[in-house]
Amino acid sequence: MNPRLEEDLERWEAGLASLAELEERHPGQDVHDLTELHRQLTALSREATPDPDRGWQRLSARLPEPEPDIILVGPSEPKRRQLLTRRRVAVLGLAAALTLTGGLATAGVLPDPAQDAVANVAGHLGLHFPHSAEVPDQTSHGKEVSNIARSTPEEGCEKGQAISEVASSFAQNHRNGDPESNPCDKAQAAGGHSHQGGPGSGSGVGPAGGSTHASGLEHRGSHGPPG
Amino acid sequence: MIRGLRELIASSRTANISAPNSDVQAEAKEGEEEALGRVPQLVEQAKRGDRDAFAELYRLHHARIFRMARLHLGDLGDGAEDAVAETFLRAWVALPRYHDTGAPFVAWLFGIARHVVLDELARGRRVTPRGELPERTRGWTVDDRLTLAQAMERLPAEQRRVLELKYLAGMKNAEVASALGKSKGAINAMQWRALGTLRQILEER
Numbered sequence: 001m002n003p004r005l006e007e008d009l010e011r012w013e014a015g016l017a018s019l020a021e022l023e024e025r026h027p028g029q030d031v032h033d034l035t036e037l038h039r040q041l042t043a044l045s046r047e048a049t050p051d052p053d054r055g056w057q058r059l060s061a062r063l064p065e066p067e068p069d070i071i072l073v074g075p076s077e078p079k080r081r082q083l084l085t086r087r088r089v090a091v092l093g094l095a096a097a098l099t100l101t102g103g104l105a106t107a108g109v110l111p112d113p114a115q116d117a118v119a120n121v122a123g124h125l126g127l128h129f130p131h132s133a134e135v136p137d138q139t140s141h142g143k144e145v146s147n148i149a150r151s152t153p154e155e156g157c158e159k160g161q162a163i164s165e166v167a168s169s170f171a172q173n174h175r176n177g178d179p180e181s182n183p184c185d186k187a188q189a190a191g192g193h194s195h196q197g198g199p200g201s202g203s204g205v206g207p208a209g210g211s212t213h214a215s216g217l218e219h220r221g222s223h224g225p226p227g
Numbered sequence: 228m229i230r231g232l233r234e235l236i237a238s239s240r241t242a243n244i245s246a247p248n249s250d251v252q253a254e255a256k257e258g259e260e261e262a263l264g265r266v267p268q269l270v271e272q273a274k275r276g277d278r279d280a281f282a283e284l285y286r287l288h289h290a291r292i293f294r295m296a297r298l299h300l301g302d303l304g305d306g307a308e309d310a311v312a313e314t315f316l317r318a319w320v321a322l323p324r325y326h327d328t329g330a331p332f333v334a335w336l337f338g339i340a341r342h343v344v345l346d347e348l349a350r351g352r353r354v355t356p357r358g359e360l361p362e363r364t365r366g367w368t369v370d371d372r373l374t375l376a377q378a379m380e381r382l383p384a385e386q387r388r389v390l391e392l393k394y395l396a397g398m399k400n401a402e403v404a405s406a407l408g409k410s411k412g413a414i415n416a417m418q419w420r421a422l423g424t425l426r427q428i429l430e431e432r
Contacts, residue, residue, distance in 0.1 A: 010415045041394040052289035059312045066276030
């Protein structure tokens with residue numbers, strides 16, 4: 001069917017054109033049959049139908065009672081609560097994982113790839129976590145301190161000081177005390193309990209050694225890194 | 228049966244038809260128009276379980292669904308009336324899930340009615356026209372309707388829907404356009420194309 005005929009039929013249906021006019025403009029197009037079929041179908045839509053009230057009386061007895069759950073638009077209440085609980089668990093789990101990972105990353109004890117991954121992600125969030133390259137190798141640190149303790153020629157307070165310096169080398173930047181001050185000098189000034197005083201100044205492994213050792217411990221305890 | 232349709236068309240050739248008669252062009256009565264304007268509100272009430280609102284919807288749409296069912300099922304016995312009842316029963320159950328998309332409510336009902344009719348046909352209801360049925364001079368017989376229904380089934384789905392919504396549901400072209408998501412111009416063209424195809428199918432029989 002050509003579009004021109006469709007347009008004219010539309011005009012005819014709207015009462016804007018007569019059938020004679022259409023037949024004249026579209027000879028041999030069976031315009032009459034088309035319009036007649038349209039008329040018959042329209043008549044079909046105007047045929048009498050039974051009284052709806054009778055049908056409704058029969059139908060209303062068959063209608064089931066509406067269920068409140070069906071009427072709800074959103075999820076029902078228990079489902080919503082369950083959904084919230086699941087969300088809460090997920091959020092708490094995520095927070096716990098982040099805290100644990102963050103703590104381990106701050107301490108620098110994660111394996112290198114993990115440490116780097118956490119440092120990168122934290123960097124995006126504006127937080128600073130050390131990369132693996134920035135974390136000192138702490139496994140060899142203990143050996144280093146032990147070697148100094150065994151091999152240093154120093155004795156007494158000086159030995160303790162040497163050990164202490166190596167042991168707390170990670171925390172050099174955090175020292176609050178005067179780096180130039182020498183605790184052995186102070187000890188000497190206070191009571192002369194130093195092994196540097198020579199054999200005549202005491203047992204050599206007496207209170208001064210203990211004092212030095214304690215000083216080293218105290219120093220490590222307050223500023224030294226773990227391990 | 229096609230004889231009946233042909234006769235109807237042939238007899239009208241002799242009449243002096245100069246323009247579509249006014250009753251064809253006339254829209255639904257004012258009262259019905261007004262009532263149809265309340266349909267969205269009635270639907271919302273019915274969704275909340277309001278039986279009175281649903282009863283009003285039933286009364287407003289009964290005739291359209293009945294005609295559609297009668298076309299496909301014939302009007303012997305209570306077949307069409309049963310199909311209407313089944314359609315509204317399913318609609319009542321499905322109504323809470325109904326979402327107003329802007330398309331006329333009757334288009335949604337027609338979708339349900341079509342399934343009901345297909346279910347009925349699958350049960351083996353008689354759908355073959357009987358030529359020996361007494362013919363009358365005017366109007367549609369059972370066989371006329373069944374022949375027309377079978378011819379419409381052979382139309383492309385979209386064209387069939389346009390004819391169903393326009394001639395059985397009594398929708399205006401603008402409403403059909405809204406229901407099918409097309410422009411009014413497209414529906415106008417599709418309507419006449421569908422009638423042309425339908426006429427050819429009827430001629431072939």
